[in-house]
Amino acid sequence: MIDITFSYADLEFFLLILVRVSCFVHAAPFFGMTNTPLRVKVALSVFLSYLLFSCLDHNEVVYHSVAGYAVIVAKEAVTGLLIGWAAQICMTIAAFAGNIADMEVGLSMVSLMDPLTRQNATFSGVFYQYMFSLFLIITGMHRYLLQALIDTFTLIPVNGAVFRMDSLLDSMVRFMSDYIVIGFRICLPVFCVILLLNCVLGILAKVSPQMNMFAVGIQMKVLIGLSVMFLTVRMLPGAADFVFQEMKVLITEIVKGMI
Numbered sequence: 001m002i003d004i005t006f007s008y009a010d011l012e013f014f015l016l017i018l019v020r021v022s023c024f025v026h027a028a029p030f031f032g033m034t035n036t037p038l039r040v041k042v043a044l045s046v047f048l049s050y051l052l053f054s055c056l057d058h059n060e061v062v063y064h065s066v067a068g069y070a071v072i073v074a075k076e077a078v079t080g081l082l083i084g085w086a087a088q089i090c091m092t093i094a095a096f097a098g099n100i101a102d103m104e105v106g107l108s109m110v111s112l113m114d115p116l117t118r119q120n121a122t123f124s125g126v127f128y129q130y131m132f133s134l135f136l137i138i139t140g141m142h143r144y145l146l147q148a149l150i151d152t153f154t155l156i157p158v159n160g161a162v163f164r165m166d167s168l169l170d171s172m173v174r175f176m177s178d179y180i181v182i183g184f185r186i187c188l189p190v191f192c193v194i195l196l197l198n199c200v201l202g203i204l205a206k207v208s209p210q211m212n213m214f215a216v217g218i219q220m221k222v223l224i225g226l227s228v229m230f231l232t233v234r235m236l237p238g239a240a241d242f243v244f245q246e247m248k249v250l251i252t253e254i255v256k257g258m259i
Helices: 008-027 038-055 066-105 123-138 141-155 165-207 213-231 233-256
Strands: 111-113 120-122
Touching: 008 038, 008 066, 008 141, 038 141, 066 120, 066 123, 066 141, 066 165, 066 213, 066 233, 120 123, 123 141, 123 233, 141 233, 165 213, 165 233, 213 233
Parallel strands: none
Antiparallel strands: 111 120
16 A cells, blocks of 8 residues: 655655755756746656655754745745756857857847747847757756756755855856857857958958949848858857856856855
8 A cells, every 4th residue: 555645844845845946947948948838847846856855865844934934935946046047047158149140240130039038039049049959958968957956955955055145146257257258259250250251341342432332241241151150060069068068167156155
């Protein structure tokens, strides 16, 4: 006979685990995509929470009122959101690089629906987002994210998060500098080629003023920009490695800031 009885303390402990896991699933890339059905997200959160509940030591949650338990729930929600957000913000590097590339090529007015955020994004931004999401699945980074979430319950027990704002702020300042550097590395071939093309068009405009370089330049920028993006597709796996390495570093620093 299966025994499914549980105590009130076990229910409180399980709900706190569920709050952290569900907030992580909501914010993390691949798991928190807006086109993922909500039932899948809920089922995944409950299933992971049950597995963690079965493996973790059941520590008693100490609180003195409903407000005290609400504070504990909020702490667990913020912990899960920060871990998932640390991974998600690294994926936005692709959109940043795509915006710069489209601004140089002349496709910044072309907007598409980003499948990850359900918001308007540029052509190259959506392309890079698709490619980086594909690399995330191929390289197994989604398994790393789940493993990182599981390890946080060892490093940061339930109701054991201590938010060190100075450490979290330092991590974000360092990340923003790397964010810009990696984004420019991704779109650097397009940026350099379009810069050289602008120089050539400027010289031709001086040599032959009768030619309409504005009309010619728009078509040449689009053609050459798309050609460079096609020729540099083989560089995207290396750029994805940069992004995923930065993702691991940022998640580690965010977790250290809550220990």
